[in-house]
Amino acid sequence: MSDAVDDVEMPYDENASQQEKVEALRERLEVLEGQNEEMRDKLLDASAENNKYQQKLERLTHENKKLKQSPLFVATVQELTNEGIVIKQHGNNQEALTEVTDETRGRVEPDDRVAVNNSLSIVKVLDDETDVRARVMQVEHKPDVGYADIGGIDEQMEEVRETVELPLKSPEMFDEVGIDPPSGVLLYGPPGTGKTMLAKAVANQTDATFIKMAGSELVHKFIGEGAKLVRDLFELARQSQPAVIFIDEIDAIAAKRTESKTSGDAEVQRTMMQLLSEMDGFDERGNISIIAATNRFDMLDRAILRPGRFDRLIEVPKPDAEGREMIFQIHTRSMNVADGVDYEALAEVADDASGADIKAICTEAGMFAIRDDRTEVRMEDFEQAWEKIQQESDADEEAVSKTFA
Ligand SMILES: Nc1ncnc2c1ncn2[C@@H]1O[C@H](COP(=O)(O)OP(=O)(O)OP(=O)(O)O)[C@@H](O)[C@H]1O
Numbered sequence: 446m447s448d449a450v451d452d453v454e455m456p457y458d459e460n461a462s463q464q465e466k467v468e469a470l471r472e473r474l475e476v477l478e479g480q481n482e483e484m485r486d487k488l489l490d491a492s493a494e495n496n497k498y499q500q501k502l503e504r505l506t507h508e509n510k511k512l513k514q515s516p517l518f519v520a521t522v523q524e525l526t527n528e529g530i531v532i533k534q535h536g537n538n539q540e541a542l543t544e545v546t547d548e549t550r551g552r553v554e555p556d557d558r559v560a561v562n563n564s565l566s567i568v569k570v571l572d573d574e575t576d577v578r579a580r581v582m583q584v585e586h587k588p589d590v591g592y593a594d595i596g597g598i599d600e601q602m603e604e605v606r607e608t609v610e611l612p613l614k615s616p617e618m619f620d621e622v623g624i625d626p627p628s629g630v631l632l633y634g635p636p637g638t639g640k641t642m643l644a645k646a647v648a649n650q651t652d653a654t655f656i657k658m659a660g661s662e663l664v665h666k667f668i669g670e671g672a673k674l675v676r677d678l679f680e681l682a683r684q685s686q687p688a689v690i691f692i693d694e695i696d697a698i699a700a701k702r703t704e705s706k707t708s709g710d711a712e713v714q715r716t717m718m719q720l721l722s723e724m725d726g727f728d729e730r731g732n733i734s735i736i737a738a739t740n741r742f743d744m745l746d747r748a749i750l751r752p753g754r755f756d757r758l759i760e761v762p763k764p765d766a767e768g769r770e771m772i773f774q775i776h777t778r779s780m781n782v783a784d785g786v787d788y789e790a791l792a793e794v795a796d797d798a799s800g801a802d803i804k805a806i807c808t809e810a811g812m813f814a815i816r817d818d819r820t821e822v823r824m825e826d827f828e829q830a831w832e833k834i835q836q837e838s839d840a841d842e843e844a845v846s847k848t849f850a
Contacts, residue, residue, distance in 0.1 A: 455470075456469040520565075523540065532567075536672075543565045586654050605757075630759055638800055644657075644738070656691065686732040769803060
């Protein structure tokens with residue numbers, strides 16, 4: 446340590462006076478303190494960035510692992526016998542005797558739900574059924590999203606209101622006129638354009654319960670569960686009517702049939718058939734509207750699009766310049782924005798942004814102001830935020846393609 450200090454070049458001449466030396470050292474100290482501060486900031490930023498990438502990596506690794514796993518089947522324990530455990534598989538209702546370790550035997554009782562692998566060995570004991578439902582379905586009684594929170598998709602909003610609101614608000618009118626009320630709408634378009642918001646706003650406007658189910662969650666859980674969960678979903682909606690059922694990523698359960706005949710495909714088919722029959726059983730469906738959404742319209746099986754299932758197919762595109770300007774205004778409503786901020790110009794700069802991107806730009810612009818120790822958000826904060834978000838989405842795409850390569 447002392448060697449290092451000896452090696453340091455002093456910021457003064459050997460012949461300088463004592464006072465000159467002290468002065469020079471003070472100046473050097475100031476510079477070093479400044480540099481130290483800068484380094485500390487950079488370190489902080491870098492560790493925050495590192496943390497973020499770490500989390501992203503963990504998430505992607507986890508997803509990758511999940512995709513590589515072979516599917517598990519669900520069964521219910523019937524009986525514990527000396528030869529093993531009798532289980533009944535969901536889906537095909539076949540009974541089977543499976544041998545188990547003493548440890549597993551100690552953990553299960555008749556009526557427990559278990560996940561079994563291809564050779565019917567018990568892999569895990571499943572949670573309570575209600576937990577599974579809670580994970581797959583999200584229920585909100587009067588979600589707090591209003592039409593005024595949605596920008597740039599007025600035409601689509603009008604169409605959704607026309608088709609979904611009236612049957613929920615005045616179902617008796619359809620009875621009196623003697624026609625079937627519209628059953629639902631399918632919203633399609635790129636991610637983050639406001640499809641979920643639209644469904645929530647309708648539920649809010651009609652005082653309906655909003656029940657969301659993610660298609661991908663349905664089929665990536667356990668074999669034999671999807672169809673049952675669809676049944677449960679409609680049952681829950683019937684109990685809470687009026688209700689809006691929102692099926693996000695419907696392409697996960699209603700994709701075109703492929704040639705491959707894996708057990709996973711059969712499971713998806715069963716889930717889709719259950720959905721179709723629930724949608725067709727309109728008489729018993731009650732005061733319930735269905736709104737489904739997809740980013741992959743091209744992937745949908747034509748069966749789901751047959752007349753009587755979705756009355757309207759509504760495209761929800763990315764917003765145009767005017768729409769982007771409105772969305773900027775919506776998301777900055779409660780922000781402390783400087784006078785010079787020009788939303789029209791911002792809408793031009795962020796020319797490819799979706800509604801969700803604009804929301805992210807506004808939050809990030811606020812972060813730029815905070816990092817700069819300001820409470821007012823300026824035009825340049827918004828511009829830098831858009832650049833940062835574009836860079837991040839490029840990096841995201843790269844990380845995904847590397848992880849799955
Ligand atoms: N048209 C819009 N007006 C205002 N905000 C929007 C709009 N579109 C998206 N947003 C913002 O983006 C967020 C995500 O939007 P939303 O979940 O509705 O998109 P989505 O179309 O359902 O996306 P995905 O297909 O990925 O599920 C919203 O919570 C909102 O903050």
